Amino acid sequence: MTRNKPGFATLAIHAGAAPDPTTGARITPIYQTTSFVFEDTEHAASLFGLQAFGNIYTRIMNPTQAVLEERVAALEGGTAALAVASGHAAQLLVFHTLMRPGDNFVSARKLYGGSINQFGHSFQNFDWHVRWADTDRPESFESQIDDHTRAIFIESLANPGGTFVDIAAIAAIAHRHGLPLVVDNTMATPYLVRPFEHGADIVVHSLTKFLGGHGNSMGGIIVDGGTFDWSASGQYPALSEPRAEYAGIALHQTFGNFAFAIACRVLGLRDLGPAISPFNAFQILTGIETLPLRMQRHCDNALAVAKWLKANDKVSWVNYSGLEGDANHALQKRYSPSGAGAVFTFGLKGGYEAGKRFVEGLEMISHLANIGDTRSLVIHPASTTHRQLSPEQQTAAGAGPDVVRLSIGIEDVADIIADLDQSLAKA
Protein backbone atom coordinates (compact mmCIF):
# COMPACT_ATOMS: atom_id res chain seq x y z
CA MET A 1 0.00 0.00 0.00
CA THR A 2 1.45 3.40 -0.94
CA ARG A 3 0.86 6.48 1.18
CA ASN A 4 1.20 10.03 -0.15
CA LYS A 5 2.20 11.57 3.12
CA PRO A 6 3.55 10.08 6.35
CA GLY A 7 1.27 10.22 9.39
CA PHE A 8 1.74 12.55 12.35
CA ALA A 9 3.53 10.02 14.59
CA THR A 10 5.95 9.16 11.77
CA LEU A 11 6.72 12.83 11.11
CA ALA A 12 7.29 13.40 14.84
CA ILE A 13 10.16 10.89 14.68
CA HIS A 14 11.56 11.26 11.15
CA ALA A 15 10.76 14.68 9.64
CA GLY A 16 13.92 16.63 8.85
CA ALA A 17 16.33 13.91 10.06
CA ALA A 18 18.53 11.41 8.22
CA PRO A 19 21.54 9.34 9.28
CA ASP A 20 24.64 11.58 9.45
CA PRO A 21 26.32 11.26 6.01
CA THR A 22 29.87 11.36 7.45
CA THR A 23 29.65 9.12 10.51
CA GLY A 24 26.43 7.18 10.02
CA ALA A 25 25.11 8.44 13.38
CA ARG A 26 21.39 7.64 13.43
CA ILE A 27 20.44 10.33 15.93
CA THR A 28 20.83 13.96 14.84
CA PRO A 29 24.23 15.06 16.25
CA ILE A 30 24.61 18.10 18.50
CA TYR A 31 26.66 20.39 16.23
CA GLN A 32 28.31 22.20 19.11
CA THR A 33 30.21 24.71 17.02
CA THR A 34 29.94 28.44 16.56
CA SER A 35 31.10 28.53 12.93
CA PHE A 36 31.41 26.54 9.70
CA VAL A 37 34.40 26.51 7.33
CA PHE A 38 33.79 28.00 3.87
CA GLU A 39 34.89 26.08 0.75
CA ASP A 40 36.52 29.24 -0.66
CA THR A 41 35.95 32.98 -0.84
CA GLU A 42 33.34 32.62 -3.62
CA HIS A 43 31.34 30.20 -1.45
CA ALA A 44 31.58 32.56 1.53
CA ALA A 45 30.40 35.50 -0.58
CA SER A 46 27.41 33.56 -1.96
CA LEU A 47 26.34 32.52 1.57
CA PHE A 48 26.57 36.07 2.88
CA GLY A 49 24.66 37.43 -0.14
CA LEU A 50 21.82 34.84 0.23
CA GLN A 51 22.63 33.42 -3.22
CA ALA A 52 23.30 29.99 -1.64
CA PHE A 53 21.89 28.22 1.42
CA GLY A 54 24.41 27.00 3.97
CA ASN A 55 25.82 27.33 7.44
CA ILE A 56 27.83 30.40 8.39
CA TYR A 57 27.53 31.00 12.13
CA THR A 58 25.32 29.42 14.82
CA ARG A 59 23.62 32.70 15.70
CA ILE A 60 21.97 32.49 12.25
CA MET A 61 21.69 28.75 11.60
CA ASN A 62 23.05 25.40 12.75
CA PRO A 63 22.42 21.84 11.47
CA THR A 64 20.87 20.60 14.75
CA GLN A 65 18.57 23.59 14.81
CA ALA A 66 17.73 22.99 11.12
CA VAL A 67 16.36 19.48 11.83
CA LEU A 68 14.18 20.91 14.62
CA GLU A 69 12.89 23.57 12.21
CA GLU A 70 12.02 21.07 9.49
CA ARG A 71 10.32 18.77 11.98
CA VAL A 72 8.04 21.40 13.52
CA ALA A 73 7.24 22.86 10.07
CA ALA A 74 6.17 19.36 8.96
CA LEU A 75 4.01 18.78 12.05
CA GLU A 76 2.29 22.16 11.65
CA GLY A 77 1.92 21.86 7.85
CA GLY A 78 3.96 25.03 7.22
CA THR A 79 6.55 25.78 4.54
CA ALA A 80 9.53 26.58 6.81
CA ALA A 81 10.40 27.44 10.40
CA LEU A 82 12.94 29.30 12.51
CA ALA A 83 13.95 27.98 15.94
CA VAL A 84 15.06 30.53 18.53
CA ALA A 85 16.01 30.78 22.21
CA SER A 86 12.52 30.96 23.77
CA GLY A 87 8.85 31.48 23.03
CA HIS A 88 9.23 35.15 23.85
CA ALA A 89 12.11 35.46 21.38
CA ALA A 90 9.87 33.93 18.69
CA GLN A 91 7.18 36.54 19.36
CA LEU A 92 9.78 39.34 19.33
CA LEU A 93 11.12 38.30 15.92
CA VAL A 94 7.63 37.92 14.42
CA PHE A 95 6.69 41.48 15.37
CA HIS A 96 10.14 42.83 14.44
CA THR A 97 9.44 41.55 10.92
CA LEU A 98 5.86 42.84 10.72
CA MET A 99 5.96 46.21 12.46
CA ARG A 100 7.42 49.67 12.05
CA PRO A 101 7.40 52.32 14.80
CA GLY A 102 3.87 53.67 15.28
CA ASP A 103 2.19 50.46 14.05
CA ASN A 104 -0.23 48.40 16.15
CA PHE A 105 -1.61 44.87 16.34
CA VAL A 106 -4.79 43.45 17.86
CA SER A 107 -4.33 40.69 20.42
CA ALA A 108 -6.68 38.39 22.29
CA ARG A 109 -6.85 39.40 25.95
CA LYS A 110 -6.79 35.78 27.14
CA LEU A 111 -3.07 35.23 26.92
CA TYR A 112 -0.11 33.91 28.87
CA GLY A 113 0.75 36.61 31.47
CA GLY A 114 4.31 36.99 30.16
CA SER A 115 2.96 37.79 26.68
CA ILE A 116 0.64 40.41 28.19
CA ASN A 117 3.73 42.04 29.73
CA GLN A 118 5.83 41.72 26.56
CA PHE A 119 3.12 43.26 24.35
CA GLY A 120 1.86 45.86 26.82
CA HIS A 121 5.18 47.11 28.23
CA SER A 122 8.39 46.11 26.41
CA PHE A 123 6.96 46.50 22.90
CA GLN A 124 6.07 50.11 23.77
CA ASN A 125 9.80 50.85 23.76
CA PHE A 126 9.82 50.03 20.04
CA ASP A 127 6.71 52.22 19.52
CA TRP A 128 4.68 49.08 18.70
CA HIS A 129 1.21 49.18 20.23
CA VAL A 130 -1.13 46.39 21.29
CA ARG A 131 -4.93 46.69 21.31
CA TRP A 132 -6.75 44.09 23.36
CA ALA A 133 -9.81 42.23 22.06
CA ASP A 134 -12.27 39.92 23.75
CA THR A 135 -11.15 36.40 22.86
CA ASP A 136 -14.69 35.03 22.98
CA ARG A 137 -16.15 37.71 20.67
CA PRO A 138 -14.39 37.59 17.26
CA GLU A 139 -16.16 40.82 16.20
CA SER A 140 -14.30 42.70 18.94
CA PHE A 141 -11.06 42.19 16.95
CA GLU A 142 -12.50 43.90 13.90
CA SER A 143 -13.55 47.07 15.71
CA GLN A 144 -9.92 47.68 16.85
CA ILE A 145 -8.36 47.55 13.35
CA ASP A 146 -7.18 50.81 11.75
CA ASP A 147 -4.73 51.90 9.00
CA HIS A 148 -1.73 51.18 11.23
CA THR A 149 -2.78 47.65 12.24
CA ARG A 150 -0.36 45.00 10.95
CA ALA A 151 -1.50 41.70 12.53
CA ILE A 152 -3.90 39.84 14.79
CA PHE A 153 -2.48 37.61 17.55
CA ILE A 154 -4.26 34.82 19.46
CA GLU A 155 -3.45 31.65 21.42
CA SER A 156 -5.25 28.62 19.93
CA LEU A 157 -5.76 27.25 23.45
CA ALA A 158 -5.41 30.06 25.96
CA ASN A 159 -3.10 29.92 29.01
CA PRO A 160 -4.04 29.76 31.90
CA GLY A 161 -7.79 29.28 31.33
CA GLY A 162 -7.45 26.36 28.89
CA THR A 163 -10.14 27.70 26.52
CA PHE A 164 -10.20 27.06 22.77
CA VAL A 165 -10.51 30.04 20.43
CA ASP A 166 -12.51 30.28 17.18
CA ILE A 167 -9.46 30.50 14.90
CA ALA A 168 -11.41 30.40 11.61
CA ALA A 169 -13.69 33.30 12.58
CA ILE A 170 -10.74 35.48 13.61
CA ALA A 171 -8.74 34.46 10.50
CA ALA A 172 -11.66 35.59 8.32
CA ILE A 173 -11.61 39.03 9.98
CA ALA A 174 -7.82 39.32 9.59
CA HIS A 175 -7.95 38.42 5.90
CA ARG A 176 -10.86 40.78 5.21
CA HIS A 177 -8.49 43.57 6.31
CA GLY A 178 -5.39 42.21 4.52
CA LEU A 179 -3.74 41.23 7.83
CA PRO A 180 -1.90 38.04 8.83
CA LEU A 181 -3.22 35.97 11.75
CA VAL A 182 -0.45 34.91 14.15
CA VAL A 183 -1.35 31.97 16.41
CA ASP A 184 0.54 30.86 19.52
CA ASN A 185 -0.03 27.09 19.43
CA THR A 186 2.04 26.29 22.56
CA MET A 187 -0.73 24.88 24.75
CA ALA A 188 -2.45 22.82 22.05
CA THR A 189 0.62 21.66 20.05
CA PRO A 190 0.09 20.48 16.45
CA TYR A 191 -1.03 17.11 17.85
CA LEU A 192 -4.30 18.72 18.97
CA VAL A 193 -4.71 21.75 16.68
CA ARG A 194 -3.06 22.74 13.38
CA PRO A 195 -3.88 26.46 13.04
CA PHE A 196 -2.90 26.66 9.34
CA GLU A 197 -5.84 24.34 8.56
CA HIS A 198 -8.14 27.00 10.06
CA GLY A 199 -6.67 30.06 8.30
CA ALA A 200 -3.65 31.08 10.40
CA ASP A 201 -0.69 32.61 8.52
CA ILE A 202 2.08 32.31 11.12
CA VAL A 203 2.36 29.93 14.08
CA VAL A 204 4.63 30.48 17.09
CA HIS A 205 5.50 28.15 19.95
CA SER A 206 7.23 28.12 23.24
CA LEU A 207 9.11 24.83 22.69
CA THR A 208 9.84 24.97 26.41
CA LYS A 209 6.42 23.38 27.10
CA PHE A 210 4.81 20.30 25.55
CA LEU A 211 6.98 20.04 22.42
CA GLY A 212 10.20 19.68 24.43
CA GLY A 213 7.98 18.16 27.04
CA HIS A 214 10.43 17.29 29.81
CA GLY A 215 11.02 20.63 31.53
CA ASN A 216 14.72 20.67 30.64
CA SER A 217 15.24 23.15 27.78
CA MET A 218 14.11 26.60 26.72
CA GLY A 219 13.24 27.17 23.07
CA GLY A 220 10.83 28.84 20.70
CA ILE A 221 9.88 28.55 17.03
CA ILE A 222 8.22 30.54 14.25
CA VAL A 223 6.45 28.56 11.51
CA ASP A 224 5.62 30.16 8.15
CA GLY A 225 2.27 29.09 6.66
CA GLY A 226 3.44 30.21 3.23
CA THR A 227 0.08 31.58 2.09
CA PHE A 228 0.14 35.30 2.99
CA ASP A 229 0.84 37.84 0.21
CA TRP A 230 3.46 40.11 1.79
CA SER A 231 3.65 42.39 -1.24
CA ALA A 232 -0.06 43.13 -1.78
CA SER A 233 -0.51 46.08 0.59
CA GLY A 234 2.96 47.63 0.67
CA GLN A 235 2.69 47.61 4.48
CA TYR A 236 5.35 44.94 5.11
CA PRO A 237 8.49 46.61 3.68
CA ALA A 238 10.89 44.22 5.47
CA LEU A 239 9.50 41.55 3.12
CA SER A 240 8.50 43.45 0.01
CA GLU A 241 11.19 46.13 -0.40
CA PRO A 242 14.77 45.65 -1.73
CA ARG A 243 17.33 45.05 1.05
CA ALA A 244 20.47 47.13 0.72
CA GLU A 245 22.56 44.68 2.77
CA TYR A 246 21.58 41.78 0.48
CA ALA A 247 22.47 43.41 -2.88
CA GLY A 248 19.00 44.86 -3.32
CA ILE A 249 16.98 41.61 -3.25
CA ALA A 250 13.38 41.77 -1.98
CA LEU A 251 12.82 38.78 0.34
CA HIS A 252 9.22 38.02 -0.68
CA GLN A 253 10.06 38.17 -4.38
CA THR A 254 13.14 35.97 -3.95
CA PHE A 255 11.93 33.42 -1.39
CA GLY A 256 8.19 33.24 -2.18
CA ASN A 257 6.20 31.05 0.18
CA PHE A 258 8.91 30.82 2.85
CA ALA A 259 9.91 34.49 2.80
CA PHE A 260 8.54 35.18 6.28
CA ALA A 261 10.73 32.52 7.92
CA ILE A 262 13.74 33.79 5.95
CA ALA A 263 13.07 37.40 6.97
CA CYS A 264 12.87 36.44 10.65
CA ARG A 265 16.23 34.68 10.28
CA VAL A 266 18.26 37.04 8.08
CA LEU A 267 16.95 40.27 9.63
CA GLY A 268 15.57 39.54 13.13
CA LEU A 269 17.75 36.68 14.35
CA ARG A 270 20.85 38.08 12.65
CA ASP A 271 20.46 41.49 14.31
CA LEU A 272 18.65 40.83 17.60
CA GLY A 273 20.48 37.56 18.25
CA PRO A 274 18.30 35.20 20.36
CA ALA A 275 19.71 31.94 18.96
CA ILE A 276 18.78 28.55 20.44
CA SER A 277 21.74 26.46 21.62
CA PRO A 278 22.40 23.26 19.64
CA PHE A 279 22.10 21.28 22.88
CA ASN A 280 18.63 22.64 23.61
CA ALA A 281 17.58 22.01 20.00
CA PHE A 282 18.71 18.37 20.44
CA GLN A 283 16.79 17.93 23.71
CA ILE A 284 13.63 19.37 22.18
CA LEU A 285 13.98 17.18 19.06
CA THR A 286 14.16 14.12 21.29
CA GLY A 287 11.09 15.29 23.18
CA ILE A 288 9.09 15.76 19.98
CA GLU A 289 9.58 12.10 19.02
CA THR A 290 7.03 11.10 21.69
CA LEU A 291 4.70 14.11 21.35
CA PRO A 292 1.66 12.16 20.09
CA LEU A 293 1.90 9.60 22.90
CA ARG A 294 2.52 12.19 25.58
CA MET A 295 -0.18 14.62 24.45
CA GLN A 296 -2.87 11.96 24.38
CA ARG A 297 -1.89 10.80 27.85
CA HIS A 298 -1.76 14.42 29.12
CA CYS A 299 -5.32 14.95 27.82
CA ASP A 300 -6.70 11.65 29.14
CA ASN A 301 -5.19 12.25 32.59
CA ALA A 302 -6.41 15.88 32.66
CA LEU A 303 -9.98 14.84 31.84
CA ALA A 304 -9.98 12.22 34.60
CA VAL A 305 -8.58 14.74 37.11
CA ALA A 306 -11.08 17.44 36.08
CA LYS A 307 -13.99 15.01 36.55
CA TRP A 308 -12.67 13.97 39.95
CA LEU A 309 -12.21 17.59 41.10
CA LYS A 310 -15.69 18.52 39.90
CA ALA A 311 -17.15 15.89 42.20
CA ASN A 312 -15.09 17.04 45.24
CA ASP A 313 -16.96 19.04 47.88
CA LYS A 314 -13.97 21.35 48.64
CA VAL A 315 -13.94 22.52 45.03
CA SER A 316 -16.32 25.30 43.95
CA TRP A 317 -15.78 25.19 40.19
CA VAL A 318 -13.63 23.53 37.49
CA ASN A 319 -12.95 25.21 34.11
CA TYR A 320 -11.99 22.38 31.77
CA SER A 321 -13.29 22.51 28.22
CA GLY A 322 -13.26 18.71 28.00
CA LEU A 323 -16.11 18.49 30.53
CA GLU A 324 -19.66 18.09 29.20
CA GLY A 325 -21.53 21.29 29.98
CA ASP A 326 -18.40 23.50 30.02
CA ALA A 327 -19.01 26.81 28.20
CA ASN A 328 -16.07 26.07 25.87
CA HIS A 329 -16.95 22.41 25.19
CA ALA A 330 -18.43 22.98 21.69
CA LEU A 331 -15.29 24.81 20.47
CA GLN A 332 -13.11 22.08 21.98
CA LYS A 333 -15.03 19.39 20.08
CA ARG A 334 -14.75 21.38 16.86
CA TYR A 335 -11.06 22.35 17.03
CA SER A 336 -9.53 19.60 19.13
CA PRO A 337 -11.56 16.39 19.07
CA SER A 338 -8.63 14.31 20.40
CA GLY A 339 -8.60 16.08 23.76
CA ALA A 340 -8.83 19.33 25.70
CA GLY A 341 -5.18 19.81 26.67
CA ALA A 342 -3.57 19.47 30.06
CA VAL A 343 -3.70 22.93 31.64
CA PHE A 344 -6.79 24.20 33.44
CA THR A 345 -7.94 26.10 36.50
CA PHE A 346 -10.25 25.30 39.38
CA GLY A 347 -11.51 27.15 42.45
CA LEU A 348 -11.27 26.23 46.13
CA LYS A 349 -14.17 27.02 48.43
CA GLY A 350 -11.68 28.13 51.10
CA GLY A 351 -10.33 31.07 49.01
CA TYR A 352 -6.81 32.53 49.23
CA GLU A 353 -5.58 30.75 52.38
CA ALA A 354 -6.94 27.40 51.22
CA GLY A 355 -5.22 27.92 47.85
CA LYS A 356 -1.85 28.52 49.53
CA ARG A 357 -2.26 25.58 51.93
CA PHE A 358 -3.34 23.30 49.08
CA VAL A 359 -0.28 24.09 46.95
CA GLU A 360 2.06 23.69 49.94
CA GLY A 361 0.47 20.38 50.91
CA LEU A 362 1.11 18.63 47.59
CA GLU A 363 3.85 16.00 47.71
CA MET A 364 4.36 14.67 44.17
CA ILE A 365 2.96 17.60 42.19
CA SER A 366 5.57 20.37 41.84
CA HIS A 367 4.86 24.00 42.69
CA LEU A 368 6.53 25.98 39.89
CA ALA A 369 5.95 28.41 37.02
CA ASN A 370 6.21 26.08 34.02
CA ILE A 371 3.58 24.02 32.16
CA GLY A 372 3.76 21.10 29.74
CA ASP A 373 6.23 18.90 31.62
CA THR A 374 5.89 15.10 31.97
CA ARG A 375 5.49 15.88 35.70
CA SER A 376 2.24 17.32 37.08
CA LEU A 377 2.67 20.98 38.07
CA VAL A 378 0.65 23.45 40.10
CA ILE A 379 0.60 27.16 40.82
CA HIS A 380 -1.58 29.44 42.94
CA PRO A 381 -1.51 32.62 40.78
CA ALA A 382 -2.86 35.01 43.44
CA SER A 383 0.08 34.36 45.80
CA THR A 384 2.75 34.10 43.06
CA THR A 385 2.54 35.24 39.42
CA HIS A 386 -0.30 37.71 40.00
CA ARG A 387 0.45 38.82 43.58
CA GLN A 388 1.30 42.43 42.56
CA LEU A 389 -2.26 42.98 41.25
CA SER A 390 -5.24 44.24 43.28
CA PRO A 391 -7.94 41.65 44.09
CA GLU A 392 -10.13 43.20 41.34
CA GLN A 393 -7.31 42.97 38.77
CA GLN A 394 -6.56 39.41 39.85
CA THR A 395 -10.16 38.41 39.26
CA ALA A 396 -10.26 40.13 35.83
CA ALA A 397 -7.10 38.23 34.84
CA GLY A 398 -8.67 34.90 35.84
CA ALA A 399 -6.34 34.73 38.85
CA GLY A 400 -8.74 35.41 41.72
CA PRO A 401 -7.77 34.40 45.30
CA ASP A 402 -9.38 30.94 45.03
CA VAL A 403 -7.91 29.99 41.63
CA VAL A 404 -5.45 27.10 41.28
CA ARG A 405 -3.82 26.24 37.92
CA LEU A 406 -2.81 22.68 37.15
CA SER A 407 -0.65 21.31 34.33
CA ILE A 408 -1.43 17.60 34.41
CA GLY A 409 1.49 15.27 33.67
CA ILE A 410 1.72 11.73 32.36
CA GLU A 411 2.18 9.89 35.67
CA ASP A 412 -0.35 7.22 36.70
CA VAL A 413 -3.56 9.17 37.06
CA ALA A 414 -4.38 7.39 40.33
CA ASP A 415 -1.19 8.85 41.85
CA ILE A 416 -2.04 12.37 40.66
CA ILE A 417 -5.51 12.09 42.19
CA ALA A 418 -4.13 10.62 45.42
CA ASP A 419 -1.79 13.60 45.84
CA LEU A 420 -4.60 16.10 45.14
CA ASP A 421 -6.85 14.22 47.55
CA GLN A 422 -4.43 14.23 50.50
CA SER A 423 -3.67 17.92 50.03
CA LEU A 424 -7.33 18.94 49.65
CA ALA A 425 -8.05 17.12 52.90
CA LYS A 426 -5.49 19.38 54.67
CA ALA A 427 -6.48 22.63 52.85
Ligand code: PLP
Ligand atom coordinates in the same frame (compact mmCIF):
# COMPACT_ATOMS: atom_id res chain seq x y z
N1 PLP B 1 3.29 31.32 25.04
C1 PLP B 1 2.69 30.60 26.00
C2 PLP B 1 1.29 30.12 25.79
C3 PLP B 1 3.37 30.30 27.18
O1 PLP B 1 2.75 29.58 28.14
C4 PLP B 1 4.69 30.78 27.35
C5 PLP B 1 5.45 30.51 28.60
O2 PLP B 1 4.89 30.10 29.60
C6 PLP B 1 5.27 31.54 26.33
C7 PLP B 1 4.55 31.78 25.18
C8 PLP B 1 6.66 32.10 26.45
O3 PLP B 1 7.58 31.08 26.23
P1 PLP B 1 9.06 31.04 26.86
O4 PLP B 1 8.89 30.93 28.33
O5 PLP B 1 9.67 29.85 26.20
O6 PLP B 1 9.71 32.33 26.45
